[in-house]
Amino acid sequence: MIRAYPVTAIRATAVVISTIIGVGVLSFPKIAAEAADSGAPLVTLAAVGIAFAGLVILAVLVRRYPKENIMQFGGRLIGKRVARCFNLLLILFFATSTGLSLREFGEVVIEVLLPETPIKFTIMVLLLITVISCRCTVIKFSYVHSFYLPSIVAISFVMFFASLKNYDTVNLMPIIGNHPDGFWKGAMSIAALFQSAFVLCLLIPYMRNPNKIVASTIWGVGISGIIFLLIVVSSISTFGAEETKHLKFPTLEAARSATIPDGALERLDGIFIIVWVISVFTTLFSTYYFSVAASKETFGLRDHRLISSFLLPYVFIVSLLPRDVFILTSTGVPIYRFGLLLTIGYPALLLLISTFRGHRRITDASNA
Template sequence: MERQHRQITIIQTAIILISAIVGVGVLALSLFAVRAADTGAPLVTLFGFLIGLFGLWSVTKLGMRFPSQSIIQYSEDLIGKTIARIFSLMIIAFFCFLTAFASREFGEVIVTSVLVKTPLEVTVIVMLLLAAVSARADITTFAYIHHFYFPFIIFPVLLIVVFSLKNANLINLLPPLGNEPNNFFGGMFTMAALFQGSFIMTIIIPAMRNPEKAMIASYIGISIPGVMYMLIVIATVGVFGAEEIKKLVWPTLELAKTTSLPANILERLDGAFLAVWVAAVFTTLLSSYYLAINFISQLLRLHDHKLFSFFLVPFIYVIAMFPQNLLQMYEIIQTVGRGGLIYTIAYPFILLIVAILRQKKTKQNKSL
């Protein structure tokens, strides 16, 4: 790989991971955790984070063994072209589904909370087209886009969560294991699915200046969203209580409504939070879409992914509009998200085991 293709720094890699993970799932995060474990929601979130961390570790280890290739390329050397291409197609389909449901959830929130007279179809297609246009950029510009939006995503959300903690009641978080956890293990995998944006590392590592330091960026990039998600769950459960959260659709948005800045500078922060959330949705949706079209171009042995930047939009739009209502959409999202762990965690781990057993690896060209 030529020098100009390796432009991504460790800091940029961490930022891409953070903004790829933190996205549309922030609003319903606490609802998923509470339904699974009641007051044990923070513990479910923690275990979900650890599962996501394990998946990212596997992907990063693989990337460090094959620093000039993505998972589409080195998987064919490890398990054979036929099986690898089948799994590659499944991964592409999975990230198309993630893109579709992220855009649909974005549309549902916008037409419910802000643009109540705007058709749902308009908000969905606008976000998809915005992602498609942005996805035409090369990997360096892709990193700059994430870098630009990063401060607008992280700091306001942390500010809202920190100020909301003053309204929290510790008793709402007891017992820590939950009163009657209905689906603790299922909840763990649902929460782990919220970290699947970290799979973007498979195409970032080949563009890193120092791929041998990718693990540092990975730990930083997933730890910040992990801490943020934990704080959001603790704050929402502490303020509303587990039983009240079960009646809410978007607990984090309700938390923003009840939070105010000191001296009543802003009495409600839901408007500011939604503005920040839109940016977070865009970067997450862009990441999953960019990943899908890059994987297609690599699978077809093409040098440029721009050909597919608009090709997938109609298919993703149809998938996005398939759920009949909000409840059905969230049921499908949880099912697809948990099933996707096979491709984002189990599959990379199996590839890593095969690579170790077969002693397969490639060395980075030191002249780069």
């Protein structure tokens, strides 16, 4: 297979990071605080561990089939009909996830930036940008993520260090929290924010060195996990666990309290919001692109561009179904947990069957 303009390991890492860091970063410290009080960083660490295990399983699986994506080799392992059912579940989940993320984005925008703007308009603008962007190839898809990644990572670290003067380490004690009854529920909810990186299974046929997909995944999840830990530590140490529980967007409030010394920059929240919008786009870009590409493979179509427009009405309707943010949250949590089970369980099943059948990882030499 000739890989013209291939996806490098660094670009694959960029896709994983910029896909994971998305709309949920504003509110996930609240979820962690509700789960274990001051033990929120520990909840986040457990969530990173769950996501790490799931994505590494996926990376090990796709590395065995470097010329195909999961929709293609899944049919050979478990049968075309069963594989098609799983593919349809994945398509439905990621399309629904895109709609719910769009709604969450719209709720934040009308509350923080544009209170007089109809939420339908805000959602439609970003959805149209996403749909148009998804008409590109996988190679260009990786370029887009690589382009936006530096700004996403940079603002995360700048915000953390700029907030150091507001930190009170007493707020992080005890480390395990006072009432960690909901520890694992919180960890599962936060781990669900990582599942959009499932899109990495589309990259393997285009990689220059497919054997590096596991390393790219480890680096991607590792860097994303560090950023998540920095954000939750910043929020809890600044406001305390109890105050964080009552904040709608703790990460945004932490950014508002951060300043750069010597008058270089009085407030960071403006820059943070801009970068957050970019990170939301890259996440939606990945989830929608996966739905489109998976639909193309599942239904045996030649071009994915028509499907990009075809899925738009469904995603838009899903984004408008919840009547308010509370219904959005109560509806989204079980859907995301189901998605976490699906995106970990299905690759694990395929990997198990592949191992029993004696499939071995194909080396670069055999693919040349």
